[in-house]
Amino acid sequence: MLASLPDYPWDQMVPYATRARSHADGIVDLSIGSPVDVTPELIRRALAEATDAHAYPQTAGTPQLQRAIVDWYERRRGVSGLTEKNVLPTIGSKELVALLPFMLGIGEGDTIVHPRAAYPTYAIGAAIAGADALASDDPAEWPASTRLIWLNSPGNPDGRVLTVDELRAAVRRARELDAVIVSDECYAELGWDGPWATEPIPSILDPRVIEGSRHNVLAIYSLSKQSNLAGYRAAFAAGCSTLLARLLTVRKHAGLMLPAPLQHAMVTALGDDVHVAEQKERYRARRNVLLPALLDAGFRIDNSEAGLYLWATEGVDAWTSIDRLADLGILAGPGPFYGDFFPKHVRFSLTATDERIAAAADRLRAVSVENI
Ligand SMILES: Cc1ncc(COP(=O)(O)O)c(C=O)c1O
Structure with missing residues (x-):
């Protein structure tokens, strides 16, 4: 299994990072989406209050945490009717994304579907389980061998939001296939343009989507970005109580x-x-x-109506863009890191300080003037 895992892609960025760091005014790192703002004081105080932790923690979460997740879904996501059986805390969401196929007993001969422009860990999870990964956004293409479908709304890297109709169509197809469907919604609080400037971004657990049944449907959420808690590893899953009970058993055994x-x-x-x-x-x-x-610098921005990234192209090979940007001291993420379909895109993360973002904008504008 380990042999089938690819090298860690970000290692390929080292030469570009070295060049960007040599810029006279320093690097602007817009590559990895790691938060730069401080963890809010009230959360740090809460952590400090709880340092007497002599007993093993509850894998299912404390009743207070279960209640807080249930209340949060109702208040922020328009999802009511959940109970403590419908929620499960996780150690950040990346571990769940990577291990869910394995934990569900998915393996050889099974297909795991994920978005065409995708956070790479969906495919890593398929590789860990020995299953096939299929990049497809069209429910009609999902084959009979499909056991798990990942949706990601708003998407990383492309900031695309799935509407209630699109989510419902995906859930209906998952039911036809008797597959598990999971929506990774970790950027759900970050709506910017179009309808998402004013309307909440829909969850897969929205009653208009699930049409009365949470069977085989999960949503996952992370506090890494909304609360600057990436270093804490704080996330959770919610939805189908039968699935969550199975995951809870595996997680108890595995610690x-x-x-x-x-x-x-x-x-x-x-x-x-x-x-x-x-x-x-x-x-x-x-x-x-x-x-x-x-x-101004000649990029086109695609989707990006929500989420933490700008998904951009200047119509040339992504590595050419990455190379030019490195000369400006700017580090971005190349489209090929997010699948095979976007060789000319680059991803810019909004996770840099105001000062660094302003520096990036100045440098981009300076080249756009030179080009005129
Ligand atoms: C789409 C998506 N899912 C999951 C994660 C994992 O987040 P975490 O493990 O910090 O909860 C990320 C992190 O960038 C992400 O972009």
Whole structure:
């Protein structure tokens, strides 16, 4: 299995990062989406309050955490009727994405579907389980061998949002195939343009999507980005109680439990909407600086109506763009890291300080003037 895993792709960026770092005014790293703003004080205080953790933590989550997740779905995601049986905390969401196929007993001969422009860990999870990965956004293409379907809305890298109709069509197809369907919704609080400027981004657990049954349907969410908690590893799954009970059993046996102080901190994070709104405004301001500068520099922005990234192309090979950007001291993510269909795209993350984003915009504008 280990032999079938690819090399870690970001290692290929080392020479570009070295060149970008040699820029006179320093690197602007817009490659990996790792938060740069501080963890809100109230969450850090909650963590500090809970450092007496002599007993093993509950794999299912404390009753307070289960309640906080249920309440959060109702308040922020328009999803009511969940109970403690419909939620499960995870140690960040990446471990769940990578291990879910294995935990569900998916393996050789089975197909796992993921988006065409995709967070690479969906395919890694298929490789770990020995299953085939298929990149497809069209439910009609999903084959009879499909056992698991990943949706990602808003998408990484492309910021695409799936509407209620699109989510419902995907769930209906999953039911025909008797497959599990999971929507990774970790950027759901970051809507910017089009309908998402005013309407909440729909969850797969929305009653208009599931049409009365959560069977084989899960949503996953992470506090990494909305609450600057990437270093804490705080996430959860919600939905089908039968599936979650199976996962809980595996996780108990494997010792995959969220540390008790983090469970306490998550309750506080989930109960406070103010810091989430503040963080969203930081990202909005950065997006409003970077997006027009990319347009001025000759990039086209595709989708990106929500989420943490700008998905852009200047119509040339992605590595040519990455090379030119490195000369400007800017590091971005090449489209080929997100599948085989976007050889000319690059991904710009909004996770840099205001000062660094302004520096990137100035450098992009300077080249656009030179080009005239
Ligand atoms: C689409 C998507 N899913 C999951 C994750 C994992 O997030 P975490 O493990 O921090 O919860 C990321 C991280 O960037 C992501 O972009």
